[in-house]
Amino acid sequence: MSAADSLLRVPAAREAAYWWHLYRRTWRGTIVISVANPLLFVVAMGFGLGQLVDARDSTYLQGSYLGFVAPGLLAASAMQLGFINSAGPVFQSARVGGNYRAAVTTPMEPTDVLTGHLLFNAFRLLTASIGILVVLVGFGATELKDAPGSLLAAVLTGLAFAAPVAAFAITVERPAKLSALFRFVIMPLYMFSGTFFPAEQLPDWLERLVWVSPLWHGTELCRGSGSTAIHLLVLLTLIAVGYLAARRTYTRRLTA
Template sequence: MALTFPSAPPPALREFGYWMHRYRRVWRGTVVVSVVNPLLFLAAMGVGLGKLVDHGGSGYLHGASYLTFFAPGLLAAAAMQNAFVDSAGPAFQSARKRGNYRAAAATPMRPADVFAGHLLFMAFRIAISALAFVIVIVATGAVPWRHSPLLLPAALLTGLAFAAPIAAWAITVTQFARINGVFRFVLMPLYMFSGTFYSTEQLPGWLRSVIECTPLYHGIQLCRELALGTATPAATGVHIGYLVAMTTAGFLLGRRTYTRYLHS
C-alpha cells in the first residue's frame, strides 16, 4: 500500500507564514500605531470638535452628527496609513542585501510568490486593525450596527489599493528618504484633503475634481456612504471599481518589479 503525504502549502502561503511568525513576536508594538492612535484621534476630533460642529448645524453633514460623518472617513484614512506602514518600509528593508526577500528568492520560491505572500500579510494587518476600529465605532454608537458589516471589506479594499502599488514601488527604492518623502508629500495631503474631516462639497470645483481622482477619496466615500446608509448601486460600483483597479494594477506591477529586482 502506497503511502501518501500531504502536499506542501502554496509558496505564497509559506511567505505569509514567515511574516505571521515575525508578527507573533512584535504585534504588541503595532497596536499603538494601528489601533490606539486612530481611536484617540476619533475621540478628539469626532467627540471634542464634533460638539462644536453639531452646534453650528452644518448642512454639509446631511443631518448626521459630525462623529457619524467623521468615523467612516477616519476608518478609510487609517486603512491607508496602515497599508503604507506595512508595505513601504518592510518591502524596502526586505529587499536589501541581507533582507528576507533575498533569502526567499534564493529558494525555489518565485519573486511573484514572495510578493503575493507578503501582500496577504498586509491584507491581514489592514483587516484586523479595521476590525478593531469598526467594533469601537459601533460600540460607541457612531455608526449603527446594521450598517457595519460592509465597513470591514470596504476598509480592506481601501488599504489594498494603497498597499499593492506602494510595495511594488518600494522594492525599487534605494534610499529610505524617498519613502519618508512620499509619506509627507503624498499621503499626508491625501489624509488632509480627501474628505476625511469635512465634505469635499465645500472645496472649489477644480480642487474637488482633482481629489475625486484619488484612491483615498473613493475609499472614504465608500465607507461613509455604507455607514450612513446612503450608498447607491451606481456610486458604490464606481468606488469599488476604482479601488479594485488600483489593487489589480499594483499587484501586476509588483509581480514585475519583484521579479526584476530580486533576480538582479
C-alpha cells in the same frame, strides 16, 4: 498531513507565514495603532470638535460630525497601514541579506514573495480595521449593521495603496524617497480626501482632483455614499494594476 501543512506547501503561504511569525512577537504594540489611536481621534474629533460643528449647523453632513468623520477615519487608517506595511518592510527585505533575498534562493519565485506579503498585509488590514470598528461601534459612531460593508471597504482601501507602494518600494535605493512619498502624497490625501470635511467645500478645481484620490473613493465606500460600483471599480483597479506592476518590479529586482 494537516491542513496547515498542506497550506504551507503553497509558496506564497510560506512567505505569509514568515511575516506572521514576526508579527507574533510585535502584535501587542499594534494595539496602540488599532485601538488607542482611533479612540483618541473619536474623542478629539467627534466629541470635541464635533460638538462645536453640531452646535452650529451640521445638516449638510446628513447627521452628526462624529457620524461623518468616523468612516473617514477608518479609511484613512487603512491607507496609512497599507503604506506602512508595504514601504519600509519591502525596502528592507529587498536589500542584501533581507528576507526577500533569502526567499528567492529557495524554489519560491518573486511573484510568490509578493503575493505572500500582500496576503499578510490583507490580514493586518482586516484585524486593524476590526479593532477600529469596535471602537466606532462602541461610541455609536457607526451602526453595527454597517460594520461588515465598512470592513470590506477599509481592507480594499488599504490594499489599493499597499500594492502600488510595494511596486515602488522595491525599486528604491534610498529610504528618503519613501519618506517623501509619505510626506507629499499620503499626508495630503489624508487631509484633503473628504476625511474630515466634505470635499464639496473645496474649490471646484481641487474637488475634481480629489475625485481621483483612492482615499476619497475608500472613504465614500465606507460611508455608503455615491455609486458603490464606481468606488469598488476604482479600488479594485488600483489593486490589480499595483499587483501587476509589482510583479514586474519584484522580478526585475530580485532576479538581478
